[in-house]
Amino acid sequence: MITRRTLLKTAAAAAATSVIPAPALAQGSKKITFLTWNIIDQKELIEGWIKRFQAAHPGVEVEWLDKKGPDFGPFYQTQLTAGTPPDVINTQGALGLEYAAQGALMDLTPLFAKEPAVKARYDANYLGNWIYEGHNYMVPFYITKTLLFYNKPMFTKAGLAGPPKSFDEILSQAQKMTSADSTGFMTLNFDWLYWPLFAENGVQLVTPDLKKTAFNTPKAAEVLDKLAKSTQANAINKISWTGRWVEPNGAFAAGNVGMLHAHSPAYFFFKGQGSWVTPETLGVAQMPGFWATPNSHGLGISKGSKNPELAWEFLKFVTDQGQAGELAERRKLVTGNIAVDKATLAKLEKDDPLVYSILKTQLEHTDKMTGNWRFGNDSRVKDAFWPDVQSALLGRKDAKSALADADRKVSRELLRA
């Protein structure tokens, strides 16, 4: 039977517990949170990592959270505002730089200085994508950049010998493959993925110091005009400028689009939908000039982490040979860990030559990455640039005035930064 005294004691204990500061409680259990970007399908893998990490670090608890792309930003922003950001985060594209510019991420540069072997494990060019104002804020988790997929039967039918070697050849080959039921070329357009089309014509978005625009030039207008005309002629599929992920990849999977400019994960999407996709029918090439836009996933540590040392340990653990190797093998991807990627490619060359040829492009010409400006306000610059250019591409505006309008808006964003 509960006596009055017992009840009072329990109530007093509960009250005392409630006034103990939260960090004091946290110190007892040492907990970190790992936030990933839409990889809930890798539950078994990640829970295995956590189990191993916890076994190697007794008394440590790792909580895993996964958010879909559209939910990720709102979730992380609200956690930042509440002062409880997840310790280790996985972001896509340039989002990490934006968080770094906001002061949300921990600078990893001093940690690299202390442990140069850790820095050396990553591909330097991919690692460089997360350098903001000279400091490194993220490390590669899994890496991608754009390449050119092409439909070999359509090339043969149009009498084309091989993939294009120049921008003009992209357009002319696309035109040759265009008919009432087919189009010649398609590109993904989000996150600057279309930028190689401009880069191979020498068009730059901004000056090297990122302070001024550089795209409002006669050459850029000429390129834009050519792309718009090819779109009007249906040589470039209109979905290139309107679709996001499902629509263009789905269209290529249908088998009546000659070329698809996309990053490597697109392969797994269109292969799942397109029965025509085999090693004999799918061609893989670099874009002319070897230009490509990266769209990798990185790992960073929130500056507001209560256990930054532990978070750093976890980040190193996840990207070391064991875990990164497991990820690469399961998902058939490259991780940015040089040793792991070398081993992965060697294995794939024998087991899956088509995937090998795709992933090989991800590690070649990494010095020719474009569309990866180290802006702290990338999404705003993107939003300032794209709508006018999109209007020109879809024939709603002439190229010159579209570029002039975009110039005014992008300049304003650069000034604000």
Place this chain on the structure above:
Amino acid sequence: MSVIGTQAAAPPLASPRASRWATQRHRQLLLVACFLLPSLVVFVLYRIVPLGWNVVLSFEAWSPLKPARWIGLANYAEMWSYDDVFWTALTNTLIFIAASPIAIAAALGIALLVNSDLKGASVYRTIVFLSYPLMAVAVGIIWRWMYDERGGIINYALRSTGLVDRPIGFLQDFDWALPSVIFAEIWQVVGFYMIILLTGLQSIPQNLYEAARIDGAPAWARFFRITLPMLRPSLFLCIVVGILNSFSSFDLVYIMTNGGPGHATELLITHIYKSAFVQTRFDYAAALTVVQFALLLVLTIAANRAAGGNAGAVERD
């Protein structure tokens, strides 16, 4: 007897009876306050405080990890002078609102049909209403596939019947995108309007129609002289719901077009979301929200005035 009625009938305070009465009244008021307090606290915490903070935020420069700085009307000035997207989103939102009468008119037509002696009217009523309980996300996905250029049933039907040579990019075309999204919105909400209007129709006394028939009034006169005037409260409700839907059609637009192509289907609500959570401009999004709130207030007041100025009033006994 209601509390309000009791207050109105309170006798002078001077007499002992009045004093007893006042004590009783205080007790009643206290009781009412006790019942209301939990809801009021929640309402103030979750509605009034955020709204007030949102207004303050709209005059500041702030991001999650940086201290707030007072910038006066700068966010509003930017909206007015530089933000082309704001004007596009505002125009699109107004077009969305302007499309509500189409849905209401369609709903009225259907309500009149299912209110008649039509065979199987209840089945049709259920079919029309079925779209309303569907989640907006599901509606968005369904319509996105129906509009699809390659495999969509609409393009298939248009091409099969020879109405078009090439498929129409309903959601990719600058001219088609907004009407296409509005059509999906109408499709979803028309069932709800129909039920409201049907309830209104069924509450119209039949003797009015009988009297009109005896007087020789034709069908159109009975509709315009009896049905429409008697339906005014229901129509007002539909209009207000239409306005609210136009301001909150986030899910549908987000799923179907994400505001594109360009900003052809951008609404104020999607612009607010993108400013806050894509561009991390919570301060600017707060200013946009204030404008949207003001606009909503003005439109609701205007609709209320148009309905006679006392919509929503509670009758006293």
